[in-house]
Amino acid sequence: MKRDSFVERREPRWRRLEAALESLEQAGRARRRLRRARPAEPAAAREALERLPELYRGVCQDLALARRRLYDAALIERLNRLALAGHHRLYRARVGTRGRTVDFLLRAFPAAVRAEARLVALAHLFFYGPFAAFVAAAWLAPEWVAAVLSDEAMAAMESMYDPSAATFGRASESDVAMFGMYVMNNIGIAFRTFATGIVFGLGSVFFLVFNGVYIGAVFGHLTRFGYGGTLHSFVVGHGAFELTAIVLSGAAGLRLGLALLRPGARTRARALREDARGALVIVAGAGAMLLVAAFVEAFWSSSGFPPRTKYLAGALLWAGVYAWLLLAGRARAPR
């Protein structure tokens, strides 16, 4: 068949596909911008949707013929563009349903954490090991602590947790500001701890160890020199969420690195893609935990409740977080 008669015969189909895609695009735009759809649009879009698969298949066939018969490049380009647009419209990724948040919190996230139990345990080690070492160093080897904490940092910490400070409760306005600060700072750290794990896990290890060292040094130093009362009651509440979330982010980063180091029987690219899914679930949950931690830290931890209450609440929170991660969603089948 000559090129011109080919175009003549098939062009109506191409125009119909162009029109169908256009009306779907307009309907989508209407829905996204929440503007009221003009009267003809929904019906036109429905009709377009019904005809789309058939038109798209037809255009694919025409493109294959045009390539085969070596028609001119401009025609092939036009058909390619049209087919790509149809392909794009038809093959979208699956859209989530509404009840997913609850399922995520109660089943998917804890299950994902349990699925990576070994890496989670390793991440705990990378964080709490240095933490314990540097807490002990405050008594046994204070020069280590001095190496980590500069004099100004130490002084700043001490003044923050000074038990003789007159005003320990902040004004409520600055509580909100601190909430924002904690969100930006802590969640950013967690995401970076995860992302840098792709460098064969080294980034995550670095961040876990570094944070463990620093936090342990601060903890040990303040506890040794009499600021322990204020410090402990302040941090015990949000620590359950914050520290655990950092550890989990590190575990997710280790998962990425491990996919590159030991892909098993898969290519590294494929291993990365498959394992990243589970890792992202963990990171998302860690982010949610840090949001809660920011909330607790900003509004509860610095409040004027007596220490006993805070310790009790803290103990409950720690127990609760681990119970949730270890037990939630075990009996349920995935939705």
Added chain:
Amino acid sequence: MKLDSLLLVEAPEGVELSLRPAGPVPRVLAYGFDLLLRSFAYGFAGIVAGFLGGVGVAFVLIAMFAGEWFYGVLFEQLADGRTPGKRLMGLRVVAENGTPPSWSASVLRNFLLCVDFLPPPFGAGWFACAGGRAFQRIGDHAAGTLVVHDPTPALVPGAPRPAAAAVPLPVPLERDEQRALRELFERSGSLSPARLQELTDLLAPLTGARGRDGLERALGMGADLAREG
């Protein structure tokens, strides 16, 4: 050896769709524009927040956090794979098979920006782009995505130079060779005479002539192929 940065993707319908991945330069420019836009937004938010005290501070900080980590994700998912910077440069994010990227792919590729950025500026990203076939940075490799030119740069064929006479092929040619000859004829209008001469001189073994004669014969063969289609 293929010099073209064309990626052929096979659709389930059995047809090959061609994508044109974008190199690092347009992508960096798009990123720069997005960064500028975000900075203006933060500045504006800061001014507004100045009137709101503590709440304002929280607002700006959370806005900055959301902007730095989720700007790309939101635009890629809700605006057809294009952030404003990418829209300006005519780029779009797609999955490796040409479909729109999934949420987890968008999140992964955007979160890994902080890794691609090191050593600054975008050292690892440049390196990764240089390595593969499809200009994928580390985030793209992990998420299975590409950044493509969309719309593809338009072909401007111009009118083909009229050939003296259609010349039948002396020997049967491969499909690729036929296509090359035919495209030479179609694009002869947009090539400079010197360039055209240079190309047709390369075809001397086929046309059996060089110079003006060879050019006429080569174009004649191309015209013959074009006419036959």
